[in-house]
Every structure is written in structure tokens, then in C-alpha cells.
Amino acid sequence: MSTELATAQPAQDTKTLVNDFSIEIGTVNGSGSQTANSVLMRTIFQMGVPVSGKNLFPSNIAGLPTWFQIRANTKGYVARKAVVDLMICMNPETAKDDVLKLSPHATVIYDEPLKLNTLRDDLTYYPVPFQKLVTASCPEPKLHKLVKNMIYVGVAGQMLGLDMNETKNAITKQLKGKQKAIEINQAAVDAGFAWAAENMPAQSRLQVVADNKTAGNIIIDGNAACALGSMFAGVQVVGWYPITPSSSLVESLIDYADEHRRDESGKLTVAIVQMEDELASAGLVFGAGWAGARSMTSTSGPGISLMSEFIGLGYFSEIPGVFFNVARTGPSTGLPTRTMQGDIEICAKCSHGDTLHINLYPGNMGECFDFAYEAFNLAERFQTPIFVVTDLDLGMQNWMSKPFTYPEGNFDRGKVLGEKELAEMKDWGRYKDVDGDGIPYRSLPGTPGGKGAYFTRGSGHNAMAQYSEKPEDYKALVDRLRLKYETAKQYVPKPVLADTGSKRGILAFGSSDPAVMEARDVLVDSFQKKTDYLRLRALPFTAEVDAFIKGSEVIYVVEQNRDGQMHALLGEFYPEAAMKFKKVLHYNGMALDAQTIVDQITAFEN
């Protein structure tokens, strides 16, 4: 095998890239570029070409550099593409670096006064007089800064052969009902298009050709998908505290609930409270869960740290609650607007003492919806905090998805005793393991009949919920909690398995999935190496994981953190297989790309 091929970037050439290229747009945040970028992305999507969008934004409101990456790919690869084929430079501060980092033969659209064409001679340049065009197309000077970005939509549209009717539809959709804004933005797009048609040399290297691969699909972000799942799961009490990148999860829920969770009198069937901090959010979740409501919070790594005392209480005193962790790059404040799978271990074992939690790892938009819904069932079934672990890449980026499937059937409200059951029961004990599955029966405050009351405490207690410091009581309690975790294996989502019989395994989870799928194809196409793939969707590890590990000779554990946190968990739960696990890691804050995986696996293989 050629060693050149095994190295990083495939050399770019001038070959035609139809429905298979990436665009990066460098702008200033707060300049309205979000609208322009969404319109550009939606146009390609509405032309039937699979597309993904990634917003690389600063932790800032206005004035700092921001980038947006769009990838069109006819095969449906939606992971980040490390190589940029078309760069649109709108930000004077970063334009020079944006050009210097490009691979040879890339195409550059830039704001004419920036004079970027002198930087390198291996790129194709298209200078555009943006200021002149915006002045001519928009009569209101105070809007020029915001509308300027729409000019590049028209310019790029002309250059790439976009269907401008779809652009028009995208603008209408994006600016729902705001007629004046629609007109102003449309005029800017038209001005850009007209100028490009007249002044820019035609190019054929990058082209979008209408296809039919996105029909019936939606575009959504993972936070909105989780919010929808929670709404359909009947969430009743929500406590939250704003933190990037999770805030839009509850904000979406507020919007959805406002429309779809009101009774006949117009009052809400869910209480959503912005708390004073994450500790209080967790307290609210457990107070509500204890009283019998379906409750949740949404946060990110620093919030999980703050909640960890309460999460131990919820685990130890057995109270349901759903915790969404939209992970970001850390530790500490870290990079709040970048992505990472950095909270795998903290969520697996959150709090002090012996704790093991049920974790769900959605890997796409459909699973964000499904697992959010299912998390509430699991929380009540197991009377314990459930973590739904996503990250900024899933939570805040725009993803194409099949429309979600309606969750049929009834909620699983778990083992709850009402007045009648309590009356019929002899010597009920809140923490007795009656069924041998580790899950006790609970009663809810406010149940009449005088039989169900008990005292909940985070301190030592026996099966009858009485205070106890006896060694045998404590051991029996934590052993039963461990049994409960074992029982959960029958209930959590099973992994998704692609078995090629190669015995060369990849184990990954969450937002790594698109990059892994693409990397597996590259490994076959370029290196003739087949891989089996297990996409983990939950903790505890289930029998399918056991079998996969047993049947593989080597397992590449792909994850987005420095230390290999899932690798460490696998080593702990499968010590006999520890030597099989190899770390494939990515942790610079950017979303994982296929090439990174290919490079590391081929390095191991050689």
C-alpha cells in the first residue's frame, strides 16, 4: 500500500465537484450573517442535495469573527469536511488567515477592498464590490451592514448554479411573515446575482445540480429535537439556567409548549422556571420528580458539575429526573461555543461515592427526539436521574433528518402505588426489592389513605426508609442500586451494529456517527480495510456490546476528548478485553471529520 495515500489530506485538484464540496463563510458575528447562511444552506437542501451546516461562533454578542461551514454531499455524508472548497471572506480581520489556511485550488469570493488575491497564486479569486452593491440595492443606510451578507448569497448562487426560486422560498421561510425584511433581503440577493452574471467569469468546478435526495426531510437542530421529545413525553416541571450550548433546548420547549401544551382554559400543563443557578435547577427537578411529576433540566458541563451533589441525592434516594447535557469544550469555561464529548465519565458516574447512571447517547436528530421521549419513561421506571448526553455539534447545528415518528403507546410511569394498592398491601417498604429487579415501589405525597407516607433522605436508610447507619443496611442498599443498573440493560436503547465479519471493530457514539460512517467508506475505498461498527447508544453496556467486544480482535474507540473517557469505561467494565481497545481521539473543539479517523486507524494498522 502506498504510504502517500495513508497520509492526511488527499491532494485537491481542479476536478469538477458537483454536489460534493464545502463552503466556508467568514463573517463578523452580529452582522446578520446567520440569516444569509441559513438561506444558502436551505437553497441547496431544497434543491434535493444532502447538506449540513456548522456554525463556528465566538462566545460574544457582536463584533468577533464567526464562520459558517456548509457541506453539500450527494452521498449524504454530513460530517464536517476539513478541506474548504469555496471560501467567502467578509471579515477584514480574519480574511488573510482564512485564505492562507486553504488547500491549493480552492475558490475565494472576497470583499474587493481586501485585495486578497496578492496572498497566494494557487487559488481562484472572485473579488466582489459588496459595499457598492448594497448601497445600490438597499435604500436604508442603517440596514446596509445587515443586508450586505445577503449579497454573497446571490453571488454564490449565480456561481454555483443554485435555483434562485428556491432561494426565494428559503428567504420567505426564514423571515416568516416579515414582508419588508423579505423584500429588502430578496433585493440584495438579486443584486448579487445580477452583478455576478454580468461581471464574474463563469466557473464549472463547483456546481450544485438539482437532485431528489432530500424530499420529505426536515432541517432541525438537536436541541429543538430534544425539546420536542420532552414535550411529547409530557414533561410537567422544568428548571433551567441559561448556558451555551444548551439554552436553546429549553427555549425551544417554551415555544413549543406555548403552542401545544395548554388546557382548554389556556393555562399551561407544564411549569417552566428559569432558576437562579444549576444547583437550584437540579433541586427543582428532584422536588418535582419526588412529588410525581415528569421533570427535567438542560445544561452543559459546568452545570453538571454544579448539579453533581443533587444528582447523588437523586440516585441514592431514588427520584426520577431527566438531565440533558449538551456538552461543550472544557474544563472550566473552556470553549463554550465549541463541541466536545468531554463529559462521558462525569455523566456515567456523576456525584461522590459509588454512583452509576443510565446514560443515553443520541447520534442523530431522530434519536434526539426518541431518546428525549424515552428518558422520561426510564427515569420513572428506574426512579433515578437519567442523562441524555448530546453535544454542541448535535444540539446547535442544523441537521437534515427524516421527519420524526410519533411515539405511540402509553407512558411508562413505573412502580407507583396509589391509595388502593397501598391499602391492599401488607408492610409496604419504600426501598424493598419486591420483584428482585432492584426497583422498589414508591408512593407520592398527597396520596390519601394514611398508608403511603415515608421519609426521603440522602443519609443512610433501610428498606423501610428509616434512618440507618448499620453496615448491612448500607451495603444492601448500594448493592440493590447496582442490581437496578443491571436491570436497566433490558430497557435502554440497544447499540446499532454494522457487522462485516472483519473482526476489526469501531466503537463510537453520539455526534461522531456521520464522520465514522464516512471514514468506514474511505477505509474500504482507499485502503481496502473493512470495519465492523458498533454505535453505542446507552449506558449500561448491554449484551450486544459484550458480544461485539468478544467477537472483535481490535476495537477502535472513537471519541471526542483527550483522555479517552469511553475507552476508560470500557477498560473498567471489560478488563479482560482491555488490550483490544485503541484510542481514536479528536479534541480541538471542532466537530469530528472523517479524515481524522482514517488517519489514526491507518496509523494503528501500519
Place this chain on the structure above:
Amino acid sequence: MTTATPSAPAPPAAPTNKLGLTKQDYVGSKSTLCAGCGHDSITAQLINAAFEMNIEAYKVGKYSGIGCSSKTPAYFFNQAWGFNSVHGRMPSVASGAALANRELVNIGVSGDGDSMSIGIGQLMHMIRRNVPIIYIIEDNGVYGLTKGQFSATADLGSVLKHGSVNELPPIDPCTLALELGCGFVARSFSGDPKQMNAILKAAMAHNGTCIIDIISPCVTFNNHDSSTKSYKNAKDHDFPLHELGFVQFNELEQVEIPAGESKVVTFPDGSKVSFRALREDYDPTDRFGAMKILHEGVEKGEFLTGLLYVNTSKPNVHDTTHIVDAPLVHLGQAALKPGKDVLAKCMDELM
């Protein structure tokens, strides 16, 4: 004429309340606090007040944080659900339960360490939201359970058993609650059962956050003569602000409302509290007046006790979250899970 030999008289039946319950139905487990602890007399008054107010014990949620005071919910209302949570964070737990089931009668018992140090943030925000709860601060100026460190309500210059002097100014829970717009602020003394009883009964009628600071000297760690929160000091410096008469709504006809200097406050359930001012013409609905008299009390070294401020018209957390009138936990799947058409509509908007 009866010839039957007189039998031993039947023991007198324990008095029952309107629910047919005896006081025994409101008791809890045996207290494990130090003998003579003021906290136990607060517990006793909670039992009396609930009995007299005909509270359904099964509808009570009892909450606490960590500390000696936080152990006490185990010592009353065995038929109520209790939740001993984490240090200082009981307000958020109680808030969650109150939102889940708005029919619960919420009673929180905390201490000065739990409420004025680690938990001050949660307490303040619970007051802001006006979560319906009777929140009792059993205030002894000392951390008893960790054996006698100063708390944030310890008075400037007070001395611990081993001689260390508190050089920091105290936080007054009542002044703080007033500042935050709390609709029910009271102070009492664990050695004054009559006043505690009246305040607790009024609190049971109030539909919002009730902050009740009860000076409850620690018999073990803060009861020497130099302590400002000792029994001796509290007895010497306790100035009842006014005489309280609590009149439950359904007994109203039988009661004579005191005339002249009295002020009657009506609670949402129709109950009324009459205040007889002992010192000046005290008006418990005057927030600025309450602030003034509290600050003057500090200057004079007095504990002013009584119902300091009451406002029964403030919206509570159920109003501001705009939730349904029925307890959320009573809603079934039909009310909570939108239909297929709703999902289809949501999906359509995203295409």
C-alpha cells in the same frame, strides 16, 4: 335504679378536630435532639397548630436541608411525606414539589446555617417567586451538628464556648425577607409557645412564602451567658411587637374582633388575624414601617417578635408560571401528550 357496680372510669377520649383526628395523629418519630432543645418546642407548636387548623397530614410536604433543625421534620406528622434534602438547597426541592402538586401544604424547617450561609441564594429566590411554603428558620446563631461554629446570624461580638469572638455583623432573616418582598414575615421565640402557635396558624392560612425566624437557643453550644442567643439573653431581650389573635374562617362568628387599636388581616382562605399593638400603633401591612421598627430593634438590642409584615395579595409561583388550576401531577397522558397531528404540524414547519 342501677345496681351495677361502678367500673373504672373510661379514660377520657382524646379531643378530636374537625377531621376527627387527635393530636396523636400529627406526631412524628421520637426526637433525637439534645434534651431541652428549643427546636423541640417548635415541633410541638407545629403539631398543635396543624391539629387546630384541621390540616390533612397526607397533603403536607415536609422539607429540610442539613443541620440539627433539618432533622426535625422526622419528629412531626408521621402521615406526611418528608424530604431531608441537601445542605441549604431545600428551597428548590420544595419549589419543585409545590409546582408538581399545588395542593400540597409545604412546611420547610431550616436553620440559620442552612438558610443564611450555604442556602441564602436559594432562599432569596424562593421568596422572590413566592412559593407557597411555611419556612421556619430555627435560629440559634451556631452550627450545632458540626459542634459549635458561628453561623451568619451570630451577633457581632458574641463569644463561643471555647472563647473565639464573632467579628462579623449578623444577617437578619426578617429584614432580608422584607427587602425581597416576602408576603409573610414573622419572628418568634421558642420559649413563647402561645405566640408561635398564633403565627404558625396564620402561616397555614397564607398562600405564599412565609418566613418565620424563631430564636431557638442551642442548649449545648450557644447557651452560656455571654451568648446573645442564649435563653437568658432571649428572655431578657424579647419584646413582643403585638398580641396576635388568629381566627380561622369557619369559626369567625364566635369571635369578638378586638376594637380600637386592632388591625385585622384577611387571608385568601377567609381566615383573619387580628393584631393588637402593644408597642405604638403597629400596622403589619406597612412594609416600610416594618423595616423601620426592625432596624430600630437592632439599635436597641431587642428581638422584636410577632407578625412583622403580611401581604396576602402578592401573586405566587403558580400564578407566574401560568399553570393549570389542577395539580400537574393529576393530569393524565391525554392532557400531557399532544396528538399525532401536532407532531405532523411541527414537522411540516421544518421542511
